[in-house]
Amino acid sequence: MKIATYNVNSINARIENLVEWLNKTQPDVVLLQEIKTEFNSFPFFDLQTIGYEAKILGQKSYNGVAILSRHKINVVREGLPDFEDENARYLEADIKINGVDYRVASIYLPNGNPPYNNPDDEIKWFYKLKWMDAFYNHAKKLLELQKPVILGGDFNVIMSDFDVYDPEAFRKNALFRPEVIQRLRAVSYLGYYDAFRSLNQKDNGYTYWDYGGAALQSDNGMRIDYLWLNALAFDLLENCMVDITPRKAQKPSDHTALTAVLK
Numbered sequence: 001m002k003i004a005t006y007n008v009n010s011i012n013a014r015i016e017n018l019v020e021w022l023n024k025t026q027p028d029v030v031l032l033q034e035i036k037t038e039f040n041s042f043p044f045f046d047l048q049t050i051g052y053e054a055k056i057l058g059q060k061s062y063n064g065v066a067i068l069s070r071h072k073i074n075v076v077r078e079g080l081p082d083f084e085d086e087n088a089r090y091l092e093a094d095i096k097i098n099g100v101d102y103r104v105a106s107i108y109l110p111n112g113n114p115p116y117n118n119p120d121d122e123i124k125w126f127y128k129l130k131w132m133d134a135f136y137n138h139a140k141k142l143l144e145l146q147k148p149v150i151l152g153g154d155f156n157v158i159m160s161d162f163d164v165y166d167p168e169a170f171r172k173n174a175l176f177r178p179e180v181i182q183r184l185r186a187v188s189y190l191g192y193y194d195a196f197r198s199l200n201q202k203d204n205g206y207t208y209w210d211y212g213g214a215a216l217q218s219d220n221g222m223r224i225d226y227l228w229l230n231a232l233a234f235d236l237l238e239n240c241m242v243d244i245t246p247r248k249a250q251k252p253s254d255h256t257a258l259t260a261v262l263k
Contacts, residue, residue: 001028001029001097001098001100001102001236001261001262002025002026002027002028002029002259002260002261002262003027003028003029003030003031003104003150003152003227003259003260003262004025004027004029004030004031004152004243004257004258004259004260005030005031005032005033005106005152005153005154005225005226005227005257005258006018006030006031006032006033006225006246006253006255006256006257006258007032007033007034007108007153007154007207007208007225007253007254007255008032008033008034008035008253008255009034009036009253009254009255010034010035010036010037010253011032011035011036011037011042011043011066012036012037012041012043013251014251014252014253015043015046017246017249017250017251017252017253018246019046019047019050020249021243021245021246021249021257022047022050022052022068023050024245025243025257025259026070027259028069028070028071028095028097029067029068029069029070029071029095029097029102029104030052030067030068030069030257031065031066031067031104031105031106031107031152031153032065032066032067032068032106033064033065033106033107033108033153033154034063034064034108034154034253035056035058035064035065035066036059036060036061036062036063036064037058037059037060037061037064038058038059038060039056039058041058042054042056042058042066047068051070052068052069052070053068053069053070053071053072053073054066054067054068054069054073055067055073055075055091055093056091057078057079057088057089057090057091058088059087059088062087063087063088063089063108064088064108065088065089065090065091065106065107065108065153066091066106067091067093067095067104067106069095071095071096071097072095072096073093073094073095074093074094074095075091075092075093076092076093076094076103077090077091077092077105078090078091078092080131080134080135080138081134081137081138082134082137083130083131083134085131087110088108089107089108089109089110089131090105090106090107090108090135091105091106092104092105092106093105100147100148101147101148102147102148102149102150102233103142103145103147103148103149103150104149104150104151104152105150105151105152105153106152106153107135107151107152107153107154107155108153108154109128109131109132109135109153109154109155109156109157110124110127110128110131110156111124111128111156111174111175112124112125112127112128112129112156112174112175112180113125113173113174113175124174125174128156128174128180129179129180129183132180132183132184133183135187136183136186136187136190139151139187139190139192139228140190142230143190143191143230145230146232147232148229148230148232148233148236148262149192149229149230149232149233150227150228150229150230150233150260151192151226151227151228151229152225152226152227152228152258153225153226154224154225154255155184155224155225155226156174156175156180156224157175157176157180157181157183157184157224158170158173158175158176158181158222158223158224159181159184159185159194159197159223160181162204163204163205163206163222163223163224164176164221164222164223165204165206165218165219165220165221165222166220170222175222175224187228188228191230191231192228192229192230193228193229193230193231193233193234193237194226194227194228195226195227195228195229195234195237195240195260196223196226196227196240196241196242196258196260198234198237198240199237199239199240200240200241203242204219204221204223205223205242205258206219206221206222206223206242207221207222207223207224207225207242207255207256207257207258208221208222208223208224208225208254208255208256209221209247209254210254211254216247216248225255225258226258227240227258227260229260233262236262236263237260237261237262237263238261238262238263239260239261240258240259240260240261241258241259242256242257242258242259243256243257243258243259244256245257
């Protein structure tokens with residue numbers, strides 16, 4: 001089973017690139033973030049013509065998550081439990097592939113940085129922390145399931161100095177502050193495995209490069225997209241790699257795809 005996570009940064013703006021990549025790589029499941037569209041504007045037909053069912057939790061112009069699959073998708077949750085959120089950031093589903101029942105979730109964790117015109121505004125920062133606390137509580141409950149669980153998406157967290165091109169420049173950034181690192185590390189302590197870093201200790205694994213400043217050409221990136229696997233899923237893990245192809249395409253997202261293969 002091949003599963004990928006990909007922050008597409010507006011699916012309607014990238015649909016040609018996405019379709020080309022899907023046809024080439026043929027993942028079973030794709031977790032999308034920042035689709036930036038509501039239900040009526042989502043390109044369901046384009047994806048159906050190449051064999052993908054889609055379930056979405058959309059939002060006009062901002063946020064939004066989706067799950068694509070070549071197999072039937074049964075949505076089990078929209079949004080985190082016990083957490084009121086007007087933003088579309090969490091979609092969870094069951095998918096059966098080759099006789100194995102998987103629980104998967106597409107996640108777009110809040111950025112947390114203040115608006116550029118009001119650097120002292122901490123509303124988004126505290127929202128991020130509360131969101132992560134709710135996510136931790138739900139991730140803990142998901143461990144009770146007797147099935148492989150895969151939590152993937154754009155987590156907007158840089159876990160270590162090795163995961164960003166210039167650590168000192170990001171020390172005070174909401175993606176790299178100790179409070180968010182501790183919260184995501186706590187999820188791993190529950191019993192979730194970082195699929196990429198578990199298999200790749202020497203590669204930086206960057207999944208995001210800014211559009212400006214020749215960031216991609218200089219490899220000035222960061223690793224903020226993850227696939228977190230419970231023990232049952234991790235036991236099946238064969239490979240996990242960053243696929244930079246979508247980032248090099250014409251009119252790309254500023255993220256690229258992270259793909260795992262489970263036996």
